[in-house]
Amino acid sequence: MDTAQRRDWREGTRYSPAGIRGRLSRLEVMVPVTLRPLQSGDLDQLYAWECDPDSIRQAAFTRPDPEDRSAFDAHYARIRADRDVLLCAVLADDVLAGVVGSFTIDHERDVTYWVDPEQRGRGIATAALSALLELDMTRPIFARVAAHNTASAAVLAQSGFARVRTVRSFAHGVGQEIDEHVFRLDAAATSTR
Numbered sequence: 297m298d299t300a301q302r303r304d305w306r307e308g309t310r311y312s313p314a315g316i317r318g319r320l321s322r323l324e325v326m327v328p329v330t331l332r333p334l335q336s337g338d339l340d341q342l343y344a345w346e347c348d349p350d351s352i353r354q355a356a357f358t359r360p361d362p363e364d365r366s367a368f369d370a371h372y373a374r375i376r377a378d379r380d381v382l383l384c385a386v387l388a389d390d391v392l393a394g395v396v397g398s399f400t401i402d403h404e405r406d407v408t409y410w411v412d413p414e415q416r417g418r419g420i421a422t423a424a425l426s427a428l429l430e431l432d433m434t435r436p437i438f439a440r441v442a443a444h445n446t447a448s449a450a451v452l453a454q455s456g457f458a459r460v461r462t463v464r465s466f467a468h469g470v471g472q473e474i475d476e477h478v479f480r481l482d483a484a485a486t487s488t489r
């Protein structure tokens with residue numbers, strides 16, 4: 297997806313990845329997801345999810361104070377205005393169930409996602425990431441996951457990401473330095489999915 301396409305996506309319609317369900321049999325029995333651009337009306341819900349203590353420990357690499365609403369609003373204002381950032385609300389059964397996105401950092405394209413704590417374990421993250429990977433065709437594309445975040449690692453593995461390196465850095469969500477696994481999806485992995 298180039299910059300012009302990202303602009304169209306921001307202004308455009310919903311994306312329902314029917315083709316993905318055809319390819320991944322696991323998702324045929326799971327809730328179908330639809331992606332649309334994140335809207336201002338989603339932010340209160342997203343803020344609540346990002347304040348969930350278990351989620352903060354799980355994700356670990358969070359903002360210094362997830363409960364700081366001003367910092368949250370400033371962060372989302374900045375990334376929603378950034379044409380390079382693809383930021384999607386995830387709808388499951390037409391209900392807001394999470395967010396998924398991609399962005400560029402240090403010349404690498406990265407993906408990120410967060411699912412409503414009440415709606416986890418239904419395949420939503422896996423389906424949402426698969427859909428995003430059809431919208432953002434940048435390859436290789438990367439993801440960074442706290443070493444203890446096995447659910448997130450499983451999501452990435454389902455989409456063909458492979459672990460390529462481990463770095464150690466401070467994680468505000470757990471208040472200490474921890475290992476962070478870097479995953480990469482190459483074009484070849486995508487095409488053989």
Ligand SMILES: CC(C)(COP(=O)(O)OP(=O)(O)OC[C@H]1O[C@@H](n2cnc3c(N)ncnc32)[C@H](O)[C@@H]1OP(=O)(O)O)[C@@H](O)C(=O)NCCC(=O)NCCS
Binds near residue numbers: 421422454
């Ligand atoms: C990680 C997260 C997005 C997963 O969302 P989800 O919708 O529950 O994921 P899925 O239902 O698609 O499950 C994906 C895999 O995780 C596994 N899983 C789900 N919950 C798990 C848990 N608590 N512990 C271990 N594995 C778990 C599932 O079994 C599945 O694995 P499988 O495909 O091998 O069976 C969600 O837990 C979350 O939002 N966490 C907080 C934010 C975060 O960590 N984001 C990622 C930052 S890198």
